[in-house]
Amino acid sequence: MAMPRIIFLVVLLFCMLCCFINNNIEAAPQGSLIKYLPGFNGSFPSKHYAGYVTIDDGDNHPSKNLYYYFVVSERNQSTDPVVLWLNGGPGCSSFDGFVYEHGPFNFDAAKQEGGLPTLHLNPYSWSKVSSIIYLDSPAGVGFSYSDNTSLYKTGDIQTAYDTHLFLLKWFEQFPEFTGNEFYIAGESYAGVYVPTLASVVDKGIRTGVKPVIKFKGYMVGNGVCDPRFDSDDALVPFAHGMGLISDHMYKATEVACKRNYHNYTNSDECDSTLSKIYSALDGLNQYDILEHCYHSRAGVQGNKSNELPESFKQLGMSSDKPLPVRKRMFGRAWPFRAPVKGGLIPLWPQLMESGGVQCIDDTVATVWLNNKEVRKAIHANPESGEWGLCTDNLSYNNDAGSMLSYHKNLTASGYRILIYSGDHDMCIPFTGTQAWTESLGYQIIDEWRSWISNDQIAGYIQGYANDFTFLTIKGAGHTVPEYKPRESLDFYSRWLKGQKI
Incomplete structure (x- = not known):
């Protein structure tokens, strides 16, 4: 009788283990699971989740509803890292990165279905090697909102604090990912978002805040850092070196x-x-000096009249509105003539009204993300209002100062850092980024050399002590994965693995 009893116990333990594994895998809130996307026909290569995490400061103040879109890794969700992606602005939606850069889909604006642009799978999506959280931050940006719009008065420090609260609650909702390595990434004004958030996350880990985030490092692309380096001190040498x-x-x-x-x-x-x-x-197109910059209807697809191309009419545009210059939007960043120097920052819609932003367009994304069926599919609340790539809802204060001290403190704490630059961006030129990375004074342990993608030189790299790396991407503009998707996936996947680039 002993043997059947042993077999029974073994079977019971096996069932319990299977139950535990299933619960662990499916712990994510199923109400946030995305089952379809209008404009896309086919199976998702991995699970997608989207919804809201509500945060407050614990003092009975009005809450903020922060929207996320989570793409599970297509490779191995249990071992691949989780990466938080933040776009810049300030005030720009991280759907920018999702739609135009390294998300799981690309638009095909030439093909439409039910009045919407169609989507196809992106062969160079960063979800090939990692799970990615695309977060609209702070509240008032993209699909994130608050019932009390007075909370849209914010700044660098508050945004970092709020995003940390979001992460803690997000990991509570997705506990199966607490064991994965976690990284923060972003571009442009996220050169401020990323290190300030990393500092708050680090402090939370050191003070025992739960759940414990397995934070390992961060990466910043063409990011704001310090006005001494982001200003004309970078622009003038860049313009001269490029023959401009x-x-x-x-x-x-x-x-x-x-x-x-x-x-x-x-x-x-x-x-x-x-x-x-x-x-x-x-x-010039300040976000990529090699790209065209159209200023009128005559520049669009050779159109010499005021008549809109049919494809743009189908996207809901009228002849009295300016045309998009291409299917994808090239460049979202702080204008090169106005480096961040502290205080209130003019937002993108305000800059556009004053003529301060050139060569950009977000028509396709705007049409798609404001479609009722799309918003329903991705669980975007109607209360968030109309989606726009960059908002004018905020009153945003640059109150964190220079990022140099943040980078120094975080490298001293043992975090891995990658700073990368598209070398044809005139908005945040690589000359300034190269100068400030060198100014930290770290010993060079991997002297300036080329790095390879697809058997070709893809850019240059310099490695410093403290696991601090500066990398350029040859021929890329301000939003690197948009211009060089294959090369971007290469350096991204190698860096996450800790491999030599």
Whole structure:
């Protein structure tokens, strides 16, 4: 009789183990599971979840509803890292990264279904090697909202605090991912979002906040860091090196501004020479100097009249509105003539009204994400209002200061950091990023060299002590994965694995 009893116990233990595994895998809130997407026909390569995490400060203040779209890794959800992606602005939706850069789908605007652009799978999605949370942050951005719009007055410090609260609650809802390595990534103004959030996450880990986040490091692409480096101190050498200004203009500006374009003393003469440089650069696509920059209907698909192309009419545009210049939007960033210097920051819609933003378009994403069926499928609440790529709802304060101290403190705490730059971005030029990464004073342990993707030189890399790396992507603009998707997936997957790039 002993043997059947042993067999019974073994079977019972096996069933309990299976039950545990199933519960662990399916612990994610099933109400947030996305079952279909209008415009896409086919099976998802992995599970997708979307919905809201509600946060408050615990003092009976109105809550904030932060929207996320979560793509589970297509490879191995139990061992692949989880990455939080943040777009910049400030005030721009992380659907930007989802739709135009490294999300699981690409748009095919030339093909439409039911008045919507169709989608096909992106062969270079970052979800090939990781799970990714696309977060609309702060409240008031994208699909994130609050019933009390006074909470839209915020800044760097509050945004980092709120995003940390989001992460803690998100991991409570998705406990099966608490054992995965966690990374933070972003671009442009997320050069502020990422290190400030990383600092708050690190503090939470050290003080024993639960659930424990297995935070390992972060990456920033073409990111804001410090006004000394993000300003004309980067732009002028970049423009000269790229052959956009003459030697005479460059040398005259060096003399007039004493090579200190950020904080010069001879203002009249320096202003005059800088104005000549701005004039020479005017009309370029500042987010990728190799890309076209259309300014009127005549520039769209060779159209010489005021008549809209049929494909744009089908997207709901009228002839009295400006045309999109291409299917994808090239560039979302802080304009190169106005580096972040603290205080209230003008938002993108305000800059567009003043003519400060050039060569951008988000028509396809706007049409798709404001479709009722799409919003229903991705669980976007009607209370969030109309989706826009970048909002003017916020009153946003740049109150965190320079990011240099954040990077130093976080490397000292043992976190891995990758700073990457598309080398044809004139908005946050690689010259400034290269300068500030070098200014940290870390020993060079992997001297400047090329790195390879698809048997071709894809850019250059310099590795420093403390697991701190600077990398360029050859021929890429401000939003690197949009311009160089294959190369981006290569360096992303290698870095996450800890492999040599």
